[in-house]
Amino acid sequence: MSAPMFNRHGIWAIYRFEMARALRTLLQSLVTPVITTSLYFVVFGSAIGSRMTGMGNVPYGAFIVPGLVMLSLFTQSLFNASFGIFFPKFTGTIYEMLSAPVSPFEIVTGYVGAAATKSIALGLVILACASLFVPIHILHPFWMVAFLVLVALAFSLFGFIIGIWAKNFEQIQSIPMLVITPLTFLGGAFYSVDMLPQPWRTVTLFNPIVYLISGFRWSFYGKADVPVGLSLLLTLGFCALCLAVIAWIFRTGYRLKS
Amino acid sequence: MVPPVISIRNLSKVYAGGDEALRDVSLDIARGEIFALLGPNGAGKTTLISIVCGIVTPTRGTVVADGHDIVRDYRAARRKIGLVPQELHTDAFETVLATVRFSRGLFGRPPDDGFVETLLKDLSLWDRRASKMMELSGGMKRRVMIAKALSHEPDILFLDEPTAGVDVELRRDMWALVRRLRDSGVTIILTTHYIEEAQEMADRVGVISKGALILVEEKKALMRKLGKKQLTLNLAEPMLRVPPELADWHLALNADGQELLYVFDANEERTGIPSLLRRMSDLGIAFKDLHTRESSLEDIFVGLVSTRSGQ
Numbered sequence: 001m002s003a004p005m006f007n008r009h010g011i012w013a014i015y016r017f018e019m020a021r022a023l024r025t026l027l028q029s030l031v032t033p034v035i036t037t038s039l040y041f042v043v044f045g046s047a048i049g050s051r052m053t054g055m056g057n058v059p060y061g062a063f064i065v066p067g068l069v070m071l072s073l074f075t076q077s078l079f080n081a082s083f084g085i086f087f088p089k090f091t092g093t094i095y096e097m098l099s100a101p102v103s104p105f106e107i108v109t110g111y112v113g114a115a116a117t118k119s120i121a122l123g124l125v126i127l128a129c130a131s132l133f134v135p136i137h138i139l140h141p142f143w144m145v146a147f148l149v150l151v152a153l154a155f156s157l158f159g160f161i162i163g164i165w166a167k168n169f170e171q172i173q174s175i176p177m178l179v180i181t182p183l184t185f186l187g188g189a190f191y192s193v194d195m196l197p198q199p200w201r202t203v204t205l206f207n208p209i210v211y212l213i214s215g216f217r218w219s220f221y222g223k224a225d226v227p228v229g230l231s232l233l234l235t236l237g238f239c240a241l242c243l244a245v246i247a248w249i250f251r252t253g254y255r256l257k258s
Numbered sequence: 259m260v261p262p263v264i265s266i267r268n269l270s271k272v273y274a275g276g277d278e279a280l281r282d283v284s285l286d287i288a289r290g291e292i293f294a295l296l297g298p299n300g301a302g303k304t305t306l307i308s309i310v311c312g313i314v315t316p317t318r319g320t321v322v323a324d325g326h327d328i329v330r331d332y333r334a335a336r337r338k339i340g341l342v343p344q345e346l347h348t349d350a351f352e353t354v355l356a357t358v359r360f361s362r363g364l365f366g367r368p369p370d371d372g373f374v375e376t377l378l379k380d381l382s383l384w385d386r387r388a389s390k391m392m393e394l395s396g397g398m399k400r401r402v403m404i405a406k407a408l409s410h411e412p413d414i415l416f417l418d419e420p421t422a423g424v425d426v427e428l429r430r431d432m433w434a435l436v437r438r439l440r441d442s443g444v445t446i447i448l449t450t451h452y453i454e455e456a457q458e459m460a461d462r463v464g465v466i467s468k469g470a471l472i473l474v475e476e477k478k479a480l481m482r483k484l485g486k487k488q489l490t491l492n493l494a495e496p497m498l499r500v501p502p503e504l505a506d507w508h509l510a511l512n513a514d515g516q517e518l519l520y521v522f523d524a525n526e527e528r529t530g531i532p533s534l535l536r537r538m539s540d541l542g543i544a545f546k547d548l549h550t551r552e553s554s555l556e557d558i559f560v561g562l563v564s565t566r567s568g569q
């Protein structure tokens with residue numbers, strides 16, 4: 001009996017395992033982000049938003065929706081993927097993964113696929129939740145979905161790397177808290193980059209998050225801070241970079257094998 | 259000759275910290291046998307198993323499992339192998355059934371509820387299939403680990419210290435299970451630091467010490483070859499010390515002077531027993547009873563390690 005070249009049962013097992021874990025804690029995984037997002041709408045959308053202008057003809061409450069979806073897409077993808085691979089390392093059950101006939105590509109597909117699925121689902125829930133507060137138009141639905149999926153994948157891949165690198169739970173929390181959330185707030189989630197005075201406008205363009213949010217927002221309202229092609233290129237580039245790092249991790253066994 | 263089911267060649271491992279855990283180990287495992295890897299803690303048993311199973315990267319050397327190189331052809335090799343690790347690593351919140359199904363899928367097998375049911379019944383786990391892992395006792399967890407390792411129907415099973423910290427009754431169960439598995443055609447490699455276990459279970463024994471495989475033998479041949487016997491004489495009158503006239507036999511005095519002990523090589527032409535008994539009767543030393551006993555693997559092991567370190 002020869003072994004098949006592709007272990008689809010293995011991918012499916014990992015994917016299902018990860019999804020089952022999320023379903024067990026469904027309430028927590030949905031309720032917290034939904035409440036947080038709703039608070040943003042109450043505070044920024046209604047209270048402050050009425051005083052905000054300069055977003056063109058898009059009401060402020062609607063303007064921040066893509067940024068909010070992106071923010072939770074970033075943090076949830078990172079957290080889901082990093083926790084998914086960190087946990088078996090932490091409990092020791094990783095031995096089974098390492099001794100199984102699954103390739104690195106299949107392991108990543110299972111974990112990252114599940115993490116991305118969960119954060120995309122959450123992104124859609126937040127979008128639905130937002131539509132209860134503000135009128136939302138999606139000008140380019142195809143590109144909206146494309147950015148949603150690509151960004152979820154990119155950050156899940158990044159999260160997978162963090163999960164392998166992390167030695168404790170604090171380190172898993174640290175990257176989303178200390179890097180991604182600040183960059184998102186400074187990256188035009190709640191304002192248009194055009195509104196910034198120089199030199200901050202130029203400085204902001206070094207923040208990669210700007211490009212992701214801008215591209216996603218463009219798919220809603222057709223207005224972008226930076227060229228959409230650039231946004232797409234950056235998202236794909238980020239995916240490629242993470243894949244390269246993961247390939248290196250598996251080749252060297254970094255923090256997986258002694 | 260039948261090709262070995264596992265062929266290990268010149269395997270060495272130096273850990274990042276500089277620990278040399280394995281030194282140039284070569285070993286063939288025959289199809290269908292129970293092989294016991296015997297050695298004290300830190301000898302390198304887990305390292306050896308971990309390399310064959312793909313968890314640890316070897317520094318040098320090759321391993322071929324059922325004709326497949328474990329690195330180049332890892333998919334085919336790993337499908338043949340099941341591993342029950344030394345530590346009980348489990349997913350606390352998973353149910354028994356879910357975790358066994360997961361293992362089967364991970365190892366590339368399509369779902370087969372019938373097979374999983376039989377497996378769990380064989381291991382007396384079926385009634386607990388809906389229990390979460392954290393609700394199970396240590397012995398139960400160990401059995402679930404075995405079920406996971408067998409879930410993809412491997413031909414080769416590694417058991418790393420299967421009875422460490424397990425009570426006597428459970429140990430007997432485990433031994434019975436291992437024999438049943440062997441009878442069903444599975445090759446079994448187990449590690450242990452209990453000599454009793456190797457003696458009880460194994461067809462062949464490999465002794466590993468400080469990363470080197472110092473001996474591999476059929477268990478029976480090993481016992482025969484290295485087996486010393488011990489003669490015990492229950493004396494009629496206790497004595498304070500061994501009389502100088504009996505110095506040639508290097509006797510030991512035991513049980514408050516009630517017993518004389520004589521260790522001899524059962525394979526020697528001349529055991530020295532008749533002459534000892536003659537000399538004792540000349541000296542007028544009477545005994546009530548006598549018996550002999552074969553030395554255990556423990557005696558052998560102690561002898562082996564001490565002769566080697568004495569070199």
Ligand SMILES: Nc1ncnc2c1ncn2[C@@H]1O[C@H](COP(=O)(O)OP(=O)(O)O)[C@@H](O)[C@H]1O
Nearest residue numbers: 258273275277279298299300301302303304305
């Ligand atoms: N992951 C590791 N990193 C560094 N040293 C290790 C590691 N695992 C085992 N060792 C060392 O390798 C040696 C052999 O260990 P091990 O294979 O676990 O022995 P055994 O299973 O026979 O008790 C020991 O000295 C141990 O400290």
Ligand SMILES: [Mg+2]
Nearest residue numbers: 303304305344
């Ligand atoms: Mg060990």
